[in-house]
Amino acid sequence: MRQIQMVDTRTQYHNIKAEIDKAVIEVMESSAFINGKPVQNFANNLSNYIGVKHTIPCANGTDALQIAMMALGLQPGDEVITPSFTYIATTEVIALLRLKPVFVEVDPQTFCIDPAAIEKALTSKTKAIVPVHLYGHAAKMEEIMAIAKKHNLYVIEDNAQAIGCDYTFSDGSKMKTGAIGHIGCTSFYPSKNLGAFGDGGAIFTNDDELADRLRMIANHGQSKRYYHDVVGCNSRLDTIQAAILDIKLKHLDEYIVARRKAADFYDKAFAGNEKIKTPYRAPYSHHVFHQYTLVLEGVDRDGLNQFLAEQQVPSMIYYPVPGHKQKMFEQFNTASQVMPVTDWLTQRVISLPIHTEMDEEQLHFITSKVLEYINK
Numbered sequence: 108m109r110q111i112q113m114v115d116t117r118t119q120y121h122n123i124k125a126e127i128d129k130a131v132i133e134v135m136e137s138s139a140f141i142n143g144k145p146v147q148n149f150a151n152n153l154s155n156y157i158g159v160k161h162t163i164p165c166a167n168g169t170d171a172l173q174i175a176m177m178a179l180g181l182q183p184g185d186e187v188i189t190p191s192f193t194y195i196a197t198t199e200v201i202a203l204l205r206l207k208p209v210f211v212e213v214d215p216q217t218f219c220i221d222p223a224a225i226e227k228a229l230t231s232k233t234k235a236i237v238p239v240h241l242y243g244h245a246a247k248m249e250e251i252m253a254i255a256k257k258h259n260l261y262v263i264e265d266n267a268q269a270i271g272c273d274y275t276f277s278d279g280s281k282m283k284t285g286a287i288g289h290i291g292c293t294s295f296y297p298s299k300n301l302g303a304f305g306d307g308g309a310i311f312t313n314d315d316e317l318a319d320r321l322r323m324i325a326n327h328g329q330s331k332r333y334y335h336d337v338v339g340c341n342s343r344l345d346t347i348q349a350a351i352l353d354i355k356l357k358h359l360d361e362y363i364v365a366r367r368k369a370a371d372f373y374d375k376a377f378a379g380n381e382k383i384k385t386p387y388r389a390p391y392s393h394h395v396f397h398q399y400t401l402v403l404e405g406v407d408r409d410g411l412n413q414f415l416a417e418q419q420v421p422s423m424i425y426y427p428v429p430g431h432k433q434k435m436f437e438q439f440n441t442a443s444q445v446m447p448v449t450d451w452l453t454q455r456v457i458s459l460p461i462h463t464e465m466d467e468e469q470l471h472f473i474t475s476k477v478l479e480y481i482n483k
């Protein structure tokens with residue numbers, strides 16, 4: 108059996124090696140390492156895939172979120188509502204820009220921001236909502252957009268874990284996550300569903316004016332060469348990464364199918380076990396399974412994590428400490444905030460290996476080891 112990894116980026120590379128190697132060598136021969144042709148080609152192809160008017164490539168997903176928030180003209184102290192149960196990048200950039208992160212609860216089934224909790228957290232200072240499509244499952248975008256419209260708020264989707272996810276509205280129409288809010292952000296960190304061979308990110312919008320502003324901010328606030336209108340930053344996607352991502356984008360849909368197939372295998376193996384809650388799939392979200400995350404009931408979670416490691420099966424806890432309890436946010440005095448769902452999840456979730464190159468032998472081994480520990 109091949110060694111089990113959380114993500115097997117090497118085997119994935121080997122399956123498309125000829126194409127990738129050729130594209131990388133072409134970039135090296137052209138020597139247009141910054142803003143070479145593949146960058147614009149990839150941005151155009153990604154816009155078509157997501158179904159959005161503008162894609163602004165940038166250096167990573169954290170920058171994408173930061174640039175998005177810089178583009179909205181928010182003032183220090185303005186409040187941004189975001190889930191506490193997410194990766195730190197989502198909330199960190201809010202504080203970095205001297206805005207106030209307002210942490211709210213997630214839905215216990217989908218692990219995504221709870222629209223009712225957003226409504227309860229609204230104040231006269233609320234300016235934006237940042238939903239996160241956690242683990243590859245969409246947040247309730249229809250409800251979130253309705254709240255935003257009613258209260259005149261911006262919505263920035265953190266789509267780092269859900270690229271390719273289809274969202275179905277109540278009228279049956281579909282959109283890809285990342286294209287629904289005013290701005291969408293994504294990451295091409297190697298282990299993400301569309302992963303580069305290094306860092307990368309992108310920002311999506313359908314708004315022409317916002318697109319100009321996002322582009323300008325990502326490029327030193329420059330309006331024309333050496334004329335700088337606003338304080339920006341330097342955030343670019345390398346040409347080599349763009350060339351690689353453009354090839355991998357063509358495979359993204361089959362990668363999603365492969366991830367869902369692995370998830371189906373897990374679901375079936377764990378079905379009916381009352382100590383294991385398998386991931387919920389809401390009818391409005393086509394889960395793309397960035398992570399396959401179980402919620403354990405009456406199981407020593409850290410013991411299982413340790414037992415699996417001894418069997419050469421990696422597993423991860425995403426995330427052990429929720430945002431509102433992170434030391435970096437001490438100044439906001441959020442640690443004592445009551446968040447039963449978030450606290451419950453941080454103590455019970457465990458993510459199993461899931462990627463595009465898993466075979467049944469590996470899946471069988473993993474599920475049998477999990478069940479061996481749980482049923483002992």
Ligand SMILES: *Cc1c(COP(=O)(O)O)cnc(C)c1O
Nearest residue numbers: 167168169194196197267294296
């Ligand atoms: C990965 C990730 C990011 C940040 O992306 P980087 O490219 O690592 O900066 C932001 N938000 C979420 C939810 C992520 O999973």
